[in-house]
Amino acid sequence: MIKTLIFDFGDVFVNLDKPATMREMNKHKIETLSENLLQVNQQYEKGLISSTAFVKSYQTEHPELQENQFKDSWNAILIDFPEYRYQFLKKLSEEQTYRLILLSNTNEIHIDWIKDNVPFFEDFKACFDAFYLSHEINFRKPDAEIYEFVLQQHNLEPQECLFIDDTKENTEAAKNLGIHTWNIDPAQEDVVDLFTARKELF
Structure with missing residues (x-):
């Protein structure tokens, strides 16, 4: 029972629209995520790093990416x-x-x-x-x-x-x-x- x-x-x-985040990131010339960023995503989901550190991880690899651009891309999955x-x-x-x-x-x-x-x-x-x-x-x-x-x-x-x-x-x-x-x-x-x-x- x-x-x-x-x-x-x-x-x-x-x-959800699961491919949406990468579609949005493509607009900012990010075609794929590095192995490091995939690991960072998992760490962030586990609450092991802060939102600030999470955003900075992306900006370190993609310095042209503005915080608001990243957050809008990240949230694009949510319908x-x-x-x-x-x-x-x-x-x-x-x-x-x-x-x-x-x-x-x-x-x-x-x-x-x-x-x-x-x-x-x-x-x-x-x-x-x-x-x-x-x-x-x-x-x-x-x-x-x-x-x-x-x-x-x-x-x-x-x-x-x-x-x-x-x-x-x-x-x-x-x-x-x-x-x-x-x-x-x-x-x-x-x-x-x-x-x-x-x-x-x-």
């Missing part, structure tokens, strides 16, 4: 947060049938954009029993440690949890720990259809 629902954020609640998905979660929260947890790989610059552009963000956040952002807990998916952290924090049995994420690598890592998963396809599926998409679990 499923007792806990663990949700990703991007492309589950917030619509919108349809309110009906918040209403779906709010209803789940009010029913109190399941423990609700958010588990997202994200970073301070993206969350600042969300706070500025999604008027119901704080109400959305309040619907959850726990709200875990990778840059705040210093873990990121698909590392096993992040799932083990959540299970331990809440004394959860893996087989009583369902994890919803759009990235196959992330759901596979959770599945390896015995957690039920839904690898959602944002092009064809919507989180509000959870109970029909994975009806065998409910």
Whole structure:
């Protein structure tokens, strides 16, 4: 029996355009990211470096890049947060049938954009029993440690949890720990259809 629902954020609640950041950076003559910057991205997602240091890492390799140009490019991945998905979660929260947890790989610059552009963000956040952002807990998916952290924090049995994420690598890592998963396809599926998409679990 499923007792806990663990949700990703991007492309589950917030619509993403994942290639958009590189498309925007191409406009500033950045065609590819160096291995160093790819590592920096992961460090930033884990909250191991500050936003200031993160921006400077890009400017060190691309001195012509202005901070506002970089941040606009970085945030281009974020499209919108349809309110009906918040209403779906709010209803789940009010029913109190399941423990609700958010588990997202994200970073301070993206969350600042969300706070500025999604008027119901704080109400959305309040619907959850726990709200875990990778840059705040210093873990990121698909590392096993992040799932083990959540299970331990809440004394959860893996087989009583369902994890919803759009990235196959992330759901596979959770599945390896015995957690039920839904690898959602944002092009064809919507989180509000959870109970029909994975009806065998409910």
